[in-house]
Amino acid sequence: MSFLELRAVEKRYGATLALGGIDLDLAAGSRTAIVGPSGSGKTTLLRIIAGFEAPDAGRVVLDGTMLADGPRSTPPHRRDIGIVAQDGALFPHLSVAENIGYGLSRRYVGRDARIRDLLAMTGLDASILRRRPDQLSGGQQQRVALARALARSPRLILLDEPFSALDTGLRAHTRQAVSELLTAAGITTILVTHDQAEALSFADQVAVMRLGRLLQIGTPRQLYLQPVDPMVAEFLGETIRIPALIRHGIADCALGRIAVDDDRSGEAEIMLRPEQFAIQPVTEPAAPGDNGDALAEVISVDFGGATCTALVRLRTGRERTGAASRTDHAMLLRLRVSPIALPDVGTLVRLTVAGRAHVFPKDEQSERRPYRSV
Numbered sequence: 001m002s003f004l005e006l007r008a009v010e011k012r013y014g015a016t017l018a019l020g021g022i023d024l025d026l027a028a029g030s031r032t033a034i035v036g037p038s039g040s041g042k043t044t045l046l047r048i049i050a051g052f053e054a055p056d057a058g059r060v061v062l063d064g065t066m067l068a069d070g071p072r073s074t075p076p077h078r079r080d081i082g083i084v085a086q087d088g089a090l091f092p093h094l095s096v097a098e099n100i101g102y103g104l105s106r107r108y109v110g111r112d113a114r115i116r117d118l119l120a121m122t123g124l125d126a127s128i129l130r131r132r133p134d135q136l137s138g139g140q141q142q143r144v145a146l147a148r149a150l151a152r153s154p155r156l157i158l159l160d161e162p163f164s165a166l167d168t169g170l171r172a173h174t175r176q177a178v179s180e181l182l183t184a185a186g187i188t189t190i191l192v193t194h195d196q197a198e199a200l201s202f203a204d205q206v207a208v209m210r211l212g213r214l215l216q217i218g219t220p221r222q223l224y225l226q227p228v229d230p231m232v233a234e235f236l237g238e239t240i241r242i243p244a245l246i247r248h249g250i251a252d253c254a255l256g257r258i259a260v261d262d263d264r265s266g267e268a269e270i271m272l273r274p275e276q277f278a279i280q281p282v283t284e285p286a287a288p289g290d291n292g293d294a295l296a297e298v299i300s301v302d303f304g305g306a307t308c309t310a311l312v313r314l315r316t317g318r319e320r321t322g323a324a325s326r327t328d329h330a331m332l333l334r335l336r337v338s339p340i341a342l343p344d345v346g347t348l349v350r351l352t353v354a355g356r357a358h359v360f361p362k363d364e365q366s367e368r369r370p371y372r373s374v
């Protein structure tokens with residue numbers, strides 16, 4: 001049985017369908033990230049789980065307890081669910097200690113020790129206990145907010161874009177610290193974020209939403225490498241999509257012959273991630289071999305430190321062999337290149353593909369398939 005179970009959850013605001021039948025399962029102690037474009041229903045879903053909104057239809061069950069059955073809904077304070085908002089939402093007039101202890105009874109004997117434990121758990125020093133929120137850095141404020149959310153030992157923690165106000169370095173550091181803390185405490189967590197990389201690195205289950213529906217849910221690796229459709233693929237990172245003819249697990253395409261992750265045959269589009277390519281300058285043009293051993297000319301390069309890119313133009317079949325072929329159209333690919341191996345513009349390079357390409361069968365590209373459990 002799942003620890004948190006949502007079944008056919010629906011919510012409308014007037015004519016707007018905010019949630020159109022959500023089924024979601026969370027295992028105890030797991031971390032789930034919910035991503036999706038603006039207006040896809042992420043906040044509404046979180047608010048329904050927290051109890052700030054009731055669904056029009058559908059059920060929310062936490063650890064065997066029915067929290068919502070259609071509009072009949074348990075109020076937020078009786079759900080044992082902790083929430084950390086985007087800005088931390090600390091009480092500005094209270095000290096750090098008072099913020100953390102807000103939900104703990106003043107008659108609770110071990111109150112002060114519990115507050116100190118929570119502070120230590122979130123990696124903060126006891127010297128800040130008397131400070132007010134405006135005397136803390138953004139990262140410290142978020143950790144205090146987390147300590148406050150953990151104070152009453154919630155069964156579930158909801159993180160609503162808690163790292164978005166932090167700058168890049170602090171963001172990664174705070175995310176890592178929070179992730180380790182939640183894992184150590186074994187607390188089931190849902191993170192809503194706009195940041196795809198954050199979702200992939202934080203969660204062990206990622207759900208992609210669009211227009212009030214879950215398009216796909218699975219492990220970060222499944223979603224990144226085997227997205228159900230091009231929209232999910234592009235939402236989670238850059239893609240290179242090429243028309244191909246698939247036969248016996250091999251795609252025949254402009255890159256040559258590439259191994260694919262699907263054994264069905266027929267016309268399709270294959271998808272590769274830019275980091276699957278390696279490029280090697282060549283002096284002697286050679287015929288393409290297997291698994292993406294194709295030739296291309298470097299059109300432009302962009303030096304961006306850790307993320308450098310090279311725009312290359314694939315050699316067409318005619319350029320390679322002198323004979324017409326089905327790949328006789330110029331194809332531009334934007335590839336990721338190491339800063340120490342960034343080629344000069346005009347260089348002829350050999351492209352090699354690591355791993356297999358993912359296949360989007362033609363019939364599935366036009367019609368978006370709903371949620372598929374993986």
Ligand SMILES: Nc1ncnc2c1ncn2[C@@H]1O[C@H](COP(=O)(O)OP(=O)(O)OP(=O)(O)O)[C@@H](O)[C@H]1O
Binds near residue numbers: 016017040042
């Ligand atoms: N209180 C409300 N009244 C009317 N419409 C609402 C209300 N709350 C949300 N909506 C609508 O429901 C849909 C889903 O909104 P929601 O805030 O859940 O999306 P979201 O994915 O969290 O968006 P964002 O990423 O921008 O925060 C949107 O079309 C939104 O305009």
